[in-house]
Amino acid sequence: MMRRGRGARLVLLVAATGLLSGCGDDENSPTAAPPLSGTSIKILSGRADMVTDGDALVEVVLPTGAVPANLRVAVGGRDQSSNFALRSNGRVTGLVSGLAAGANVIEVTATNNSFAGARLTLTNAGINAPVLLSSHINPYICATPQPGTATVTNASGLSTAPTDTQCTTRTETKLYYRTLTAAGTGGCAFVLPDPSPTAANPNPTTPANSCFQPYVTGTTQAALIATTTPIGVTAAVPYIVRVERGVINRGIYDLAVLFDPNRPWTFESPQPQWAGKVVHNFGGSTGQPRFQARPNSSWVDDTALSRGYMVAVNSLTDSANNSNRVLVAETVMKMKEHIIEQYGELRGYIGNGASGGAINQNTVASIAPGLLDGLQIQLDFADSVTTAIEVSDCVQLVNFYAGPAWTGLMRQQGLSQAQINAKKTAINGHLDQLGCHSWSNAFGSANKPGNYQAVLVINAAGALFTSPTVTNNCRLPAAQVYDPASNPGGIRCSDPDAAIAVWGTAPGTNRANQTNDNVGVQYGLKALQSGAITAEEFVTLNEGVGGSDADSNLIPQRSTADAEGLRIAYRAGILVSGTQVSRVPIIDQRTPDEQGIHYNWRSFSQRDRLARDNGGNFGNQVIWRSNGGISLASRSLVAMDTWLNALNAQAPKASTNAVRNQAQILAAKPAAAFDFCYLSTDTSYSTQVRDFGICDSDPPLVIRSSPRQVAGGPRAEDILKCQLKALNFADYGNITFTTEQQSRLRAVFAGGVCDWSRPGGVNQEPSVSPLNFAAGPGGVPFAAEPVSTPI
The missing domain is CATH 2.60.40 (Immunoglobulin-like)
Known part of the structure; x- marks a missing residue:
């Protein structure tokens, strides 16, 4: 090429x-x-x-x-x-x-x-300039061929250094071949064949056990190379992969595709083993470091490559490297444009990824409908702003449980640790009390804007430990980072501050608008109604759970969102809209992680949004459930390929980023795209159960809830700030509160309690995405696309 x-x-x-x-x-x-x-x-x-x-x-x-x-x-x-x-x-x-x-x-x-x-x-x-945004975040430290020591940098995986502060770097290509060795235990592994240099190993070579080894034209013997038969190709082809690496939108990217070194490839005449489709792998977790890095997601995707798909990755579409979801969408837009221009027109651009990679797929589909033609979701989270509801609730709860009010009440009642854990479980809504421990430890400090010492849950009883390590979410030297007393103008490192070009600043401050809110939330309401906790425990809980301030510090008062932050989250589709994601096929592969952070209910939260916003129809989402003992990746890609082929035939896109509607998605839905589960007793994974009533009763697949749902909120969990109603003790039915307890609850809920019967939350409005933030925070709807005029 x-x-x-x-x-x-x-x-x-x-x-x-x-x-x-x-x-x-x-x-x-x-x-x-x-x-x-x-x-x-x-x-x-x-x-x-x-x-x-x-x-x-x-x-x-x-x-x-x-x-x-x-x-x-x-x-x-x-x-x-x-x-x-x-x-x-x-x-x-x-x-x-x-x-x-x-x-x-x-x-x-x-x-x-x-x-x-x-x-x-x-x-x-x-190529590295903002398009959908008015600016990209700064400072941003470019990676270098070797990890920097005098100036700390990451290794880029490229042989040349950046030429400017936008990390512009010469594009490079490499060839690899798939060995004949079987993958798996005792065989080869699908690991990166070009690991990054480190201080200890400045010149790494391809691991001996890598399934991909360097291909040298004229030297590598054909007898060493495996073959594969791509989708739509009748004859096997040599399994040789061309990897292009460079920098797009300041993110380091890889593009990998089956390649014949003996044939040309031009955009108007691609090599036939390419299906004309792309799988974009989105990386997980979440973070906002100010350092360019190689992608955490990998181009070494045998499922896609062997079937003739191009695999695309970019470090800025890895959630751990970038939590600005508009910047993620902008990066996908640029990647897609580059691929079309260099390799040829596309017949499908499909997302793939788990956890934070699911968030990025969902939010790209909601923020910029039409960029992605299909979503392959694992460990689904609808979006980051509503995932943060559970994170913040769990942080409040684990700190409250470890505090004197709760521990004193438990001791006063003479409860065993098992009984205490059962009460926490009822309040949290999870399998057990460990779920909130996992949330607090993994992401409890994600919105800290300055230097901090993480507070960690260190045992099953919920004891807390303050780490002696001082760190910050930017991963910058401490002296550069915000401190309310010594450096109020320093770099703020919270999640919303990493997207200040989207959120804008709260009036009179230099901080980004934020959406965290728990005013009026009655924690443990359903636990009280079921008898799992007592009236006194309910009152003590809501009295002491408190909230957090704009710097993510725990405070006695409840958290209060910024009104403009709420509006932007909904209007821009950053809070994923069921309307927008109804316009794309979704295959959701759900495995349980009920003591971690990936709960079964999350897939159904997405489904509830789809049903609510589309007249009860959620048919563009397919959920495949198992206990995790089987990979469904190959089945998913084949089903998605069939789905896209039918869509291309029945509802061809007028332009590369044109948006389809749910009716078109459903009309093209293939027979293989149906809901099913494998029960945990089916160790051979031979029986697909289509009755979700049966699936829901299987212990690993049970759908539980969250602290906000136990408080009465909907499973869609897309109400960032609830509407309020006056506290009325008649609403508690036969639950009796003493006069003193009533007085305490009135003090806690002086402004009222959440009225979950009212549709929507405060400042909740339909998504009007896509929005363009080039003129500043808040965004405006896209102008009509320019069209040609006669001369």
Whole structure:
């Protein structure tokens, strides 16, 4: 495949009827016909006003009878016509280079005036420049070929250093082949064949047990190379993979695809073993470090590669490296554009990933509908802002349980540890009390804006320990980071502060608007109603659970969200909208983690949003449940491939990022896409149970809840701040509170308690995504996409 540097270029696809046919083209002929009208230009790789890196795939639609040989193309007045030729696919394609930053005018005309021309203005930005955002977060420390010591940097996996502060780096390619060794125990492993340098090992080599080894043209023997048969290809091909690595949107990316080193590959004529589809692997966890890094997600994806899919990864679409969900969507947009321009037009762009990788898939589909054509979800979380509800609730609860009010009450009643744990379980809604321990330890400090010492739960009884290690979420030197007393203007390192270009700042502050709120939440309400906790325990709990302030410090008062933060979360689709995600096929692979953080109810929370926002219909989401002893990745990809093929046939996209609707998704749904589970007693995984009533009774698959649901909230768990009603003791039914307890509850809920019967929360409104944040925080709906005009 011919490669270019990172210089600008424009690729044009010209479609016309009557190619190279017709007469009367001589403009000097006295009988020459008037110019044919109807010429138009459209962008195939994205929006005309969001071109990046000087590249755009463009289609010029000529009127019937027009002769492409008479086509003249100019960009900014520069003639690029000599680059064009009639290709074997019946299209005239050409390469135009040199797009400037900002506006560029394409003009298409006829050299002999046989057809009318057209013009279109493209708006071009640098490959690492913001497009959907007004700015990218700074400081941001670029990775280097070797990990830095004097200036701390990560190893980039590239051989050249960045040339500017935007981490611009020369693109590189490598070839690897799949060995004949079987994968698994005693065999090879699907690990990265080019591990990053470290201080201890500055020149790492390919691990001997790697299933992929370096391919050297003319040296590697064909007899050493495994073969594979991609989807849609009848004959096996050598399993050789080309990996392109570079920097897009300041994130380090890899693109891996089956490749024949003996054949050319151009965007207009891709090699046939590529299915024209991409699996984008999104990485898990969540974080907001200010360091560029290699992706945590891996291109070494045998499931996808062996079937002819390209595998795409980018460090900024790994949730551990970037929790700004609009920046994630912007990065996907740029990745997709680059792939189309370099490798050819797409027949599908599919997400894949677990946990934080599920969050990124869901939020990209909600923030920027149409970027992803299918979601392969594992360990589902709908989004990060509503996941934070459970995190913050658990942090409040574990700290309350360890405090004097609760421990004193438990001691006063003479309860055993097992009895105490049962009460915590009833309040938390999980399998047992350990779930909230896991949340608090893993992400309890994720929104700390400054330097902190993590408070950790150290045993099953909930004892707390303060780590002696001082750290911060930016991973920057402590002196650079915010401190309310000594450095109030320092760099803030919380999750919302990493996306301040989206959220904006709270009035009179330099901090981002935030959505954390628990005003009016009656913790343990259903536990009280069931008799699992007493009236006194309920009152003591709500009296002492408190909240957190804008710096994520525990406070006696309840947490209060910023009104603008609530509006932005809903309007932008950052809180995932059931309407938006109904427009994409979803295969949800659910395995239990009921003592960790990945609870079964999360898949059904997404389903509840779909049903509510689509007249009860959630059919675009398929849930496959098991106890984790079987991988469903291959089955998922085959089913998704079939689904996309049907969609492409029945509802072809008018443009690469066009949005389908739920009816189209359902009409194309394949027979293999149905809900099922494997029961834990089915050790051979031979029986797919389609009755979820049966599945729900299987111990590992039981659907439990969360602290907010125990407090009366819906399973959709998308109410960031509840609407309130006056405290009314008649609402508690036959539960009796003493006069003193009533007085204490009135003090706690002076403004009222959550009224879950009212639809929606405070400032909750329908998503109007996609929003463009280029003009500043809050976002505005996209303007109409520019269209060509006649000349």
